[in-house]
Amino acid sequence: MIAIVFLLALLGVTIFAAAAGGQAVPVAEILMLTGVFVVFFGSGVYIAAVLGVLGVLTGLMFSDRPWWDFLGQTLWAPSSNFVLVAVPLFLLMGEILLRAGLSDRLYRALNVWLNRMPGGLLHTNIVSCAVFSAISGSSVATAATMGSVALPYFQDTKYSQRMVLGSLAAGGALGNLIPPGITFIIYGLITETSVGALYIAALIPSLLVTGLFILVILAHGFTHRMEKPDRVPFGVKLRALVDLVPTLLLILLVLGSIYGGLATPTEAAALGVVGAAVFAALDRKLTFRMLNASAEATARNTALLGLILFGAYLLNYILTTINVPQALAGLIAGLPIPPWGIMLCIIALYVALGTFMEGFSMIITTVPVVFPIVVALGYDPIWFGVIVTMLVEIAQISPPDGTVMYVLQGMRSRPGPITDVFMGVMPFLAVYLLAVAILMIFPGLALWLPAVMG
Template sequence: MIAIVFLLGLLAVTIFAAATGAQALPTAEILMLVGIFVLFFGSGVYIAAVLGILGVLVGFLFSDRPWWAFMGQTLWGPSSNFVLVAVPLFLLMGEILLRAGLSDRLYRALNVWLNRMPGGLLHTNIVSCAVFSAISGSSVATAATMGSVALPYFQDTKYSQRMVLGSLAAGGALGNLIPPGITFIIYGLITETSVGALYIAAIIPSLLVTGLFIMVILAHGLTHPMEKPAKLPLGVKLRALIDLVPTLLLILLVLGSIYGGFATPTEAAALGVVGAAVFAALEGKLTVRMLNASAEATARNTALLGLIIFGAYLLNYILTLINVPQALAGMISGLPIPPWAIMLCIIALYVALGTFMEGFSMIITTVPVVFPIVTALGYDPIWFGVIVTMLVEIAQISPPDGTVMYVLQGMRSRPGPITDVFAGVMPFLAVYLLAVALLMIFPSLALWLPRIMS
């Protein structure tokens, strides 16, 4: 409810500014769009259906072309885009890895090296999620995979359940920020920004966020000390590194081919699927039943995401037709307000939307309108892509509707309220907000590497 009030208040301010300024804005059309959106979304209608209905209805009212003509042309573009093929391929790779058992080997190997640090197994949660994110591309897949592996380790221990769940939720959310995150592909598709450049730009911010998470856990471990496990011989630790080899080779195959310029993100995703299948075969897990289950899960998730993308593209075509993004960009860039203040308002809007909208829905429905404003203010599209992706991650661990939190809540062996997860993510949510603030103050955190590697 707070988020809806915030959104409507921001809309009222925008319309008032347009009415008192020189830039013409289609106020009646915007009011109608927002009214229909709030009605359907508040009624629990699936977001893809809401977007599709809005697009067809407004197109029927304001377009001078037959609705079937603009629908066909508009939907053909994203459906035939080669970049979008990377989405189901990365999802398929994650599904195969989930069933191949590589994640368990990864967690065990990292635990051997990290369990004596203050915070113990909580560090293993973060680092294993970060490493798995580099071959997953999805926050939900990372949280589900590493949660299924990690939670049994905490049974009959004295670890705070809130910190256990919070660290897994925060670590799982890294799945979108750490390349090859799917959010970057969607953003690049919508804004026509290089996905490879976005992946390069995300390296330092993802390391920053992971490092800050480790500092949070260190602080927790120092203030809530626990008995350390027995010290293992160096030989045991070195042998544990063998379990990291399959994961590291797969990361090298996917990200190395992208950063080395040998493959596009779509081609790298295809290589990743082949690599995941090879490792699953070596583990003796590659069966027809396993491939069928992986393909079914991939098709289901791709269809859900595809419907949202097609509905958003249809609506975005109509918004452009009635001049909404252009008018907003011209109006806001001409206001006597510093660009950083406008960016803070945009970030606040995303944080508010994240409390009741799923991350992908949020980026697909808002970026086409917000992106022209941001570029008109002089901000770099690659930098903004990293900011938006971090805000999507914040949405995925923001009460009361964070997707990743409910995934972990459903995996708990001990009964407990969802508020345990809500409380556990709060320190990590603060870290994400701090990281966004640091990117605002120091844009070179995201832009330095792309400039060097270009």
């Protein structure tokens, strides 16, 4: 129902733009296009096909320009952008790390240091996901990788399954927020904003969200007391740090090269792939079969993201030619409410979209429309990039359609209802929304580091 309301609102703005441009408003075509919207989104058609077909239909209905002469150039622009090459490279790095077993070593090492805190292993879920996010760039990849490693540790334990699944979902959601998140690359591509500056701006907000997640688990640990494991000798803890070395070196290689100005995000992603392959070779896990499986998984995910990107660019191009973003920007900017009120409306729109729309599709389809409004209101593009990424992460763990939650549900060894994941993620979802509110009140949390580092 929310999807239908949103699409009808988009259609209404399209009609408004056409009428404002002096064009006739064909009622029959409007009704047919509305029916197509409802059927597409109600029947589960792939989002890439929906975006492309809607773009073509909207152009035929409302545009009197030969927009089809420019389709090739429109689709070529995103596909040939050098920045976008980082996406498959980060995906490939994550696939190699998963198959090389480095993620399991990371989890075991952190567990030795964190399992005696109130909440025990749940803290390991959050911290290991946060660390792995610094080399994966993807929420789904982080949740899938750390979920496969962590869930066996909780079998036949007294931990609440809801909190176990909720903490893994929340930790997985950090995958796009913690640099080098892929969402920042897409946002930077669409808005022509520096990806390096976005990565720097995300550091403090990502620490804020991770800290809030840890506070949730501490509160759960104090209210649900469980038997603590035996103390681990300090020497064993020091030896466990050896298992963190490969991950920390990869983080230093990828993020250090970006922050040090030695490499672009794309070049850093390539360095990360080489580094992951080297560590896999040192562990004697680098085989042709492993590389082939990693490449196949990367190719599937890249093709999926590429098709969505092409469909979204086509729809955005058509909407721009008939002045929909301009009309919407003028409509919202003219509302008799202060800029922060308009920003709250935009945030509410993203939260609503996140209940039924995949996060990557959401940012591609909405940012070209919303971004001019935000800039016109005087907000910083880098700050808004962090806010949008956080809202995309919230969409990943928002019932009933959060992608990360369904990934974890499919990995459970024992069958259980999906509501376990829904209920377990709710406390983390609430504090994530709190983090967005804090960032609205104190935008300097995102803007201070980029200003200091120039």
